[in-house]
Amino acid sequence: MGRYGVDEAVIPYNLNGESNWWHDINDSPLWQDRIFHILTALYGLVAVIALVQLVRIQLRVPEFGWTTQKVFHFLNFLVNGVRGLVFIFRRNVQDLHPEIVRHILLDMPSLVFFTTYALLVLFWAEIYYQARAESTDGLRPIFFTINVAVYSIQ
Numbered sequence: 001m002g003r004y005g006v007d008e009a010v011i012p013y014n015l016n017g018e019s020n021w022w023h024d025i026n027d028s029p030l031w032q033d034r035i036f037h038i039l040t041a042l043y044g045l046v047a048v049i050a051l052v053q054l055v056r057i058q059l060r061v062p063e064f065g066w067t068t069q070k071v072f073h074f075l076n077f078l079v080n081g082v083r084g085l086v087f088i089f090r091r092n093v094q095d096l097h098p099e100i101v102r103h104i105l106l107d108m109p110s111l112v113f114f115t116t117y118a119l120l121v122l123f124w125a126e127i128y129y130q131a132r133a134e135s136t137d138g139l140r141p142i143f144f145t146i147n148v149a150v151y152s153i154q
Helices: 021-026 028-062 067-090 090-094 099-131 139-153
Strands: none
Touching: 028 067, 067 090, 067 099, 067 139, 090 099
16 A cells, blocks of 8 residues: 555635536536435434334233323424424425415424424423422423424424
8 A cells, every 4th residue: 555645635616617526426416416315314214223122012002192202203203204304305396385384384393303302301301300309390391482483493
């Protein structure tokens, strides 16, 4: 194996506006399709894992109904499934009319993602409060208030 100097390790940045490898990839529909297909597969994988976890928990303890943990896995499935669909059908999404429908479809997964991980914080806060034998009565109203505020602002 040969040794490479610093000049060979640096990716040249062309200030003259001539094409370079990044612009070639960025402007290539084939590369964009490949990247979006990879993102779709990854989001789909996370969605399937979340769904499997949800089913496993439901089969193990069906008597508890919709617990915080089950809702977390369901929201994770929903967020990643919708994002995967948006990536696979991105050209169709870009052509949606009226424009507000497109914005809702593109922004909603981010809002649900916020809710999902705010729910995770709620879950850990409940565990912490229960471990210290303190009341958890005020945690859920705070969770809902924060979510209503974020969705309203959006």
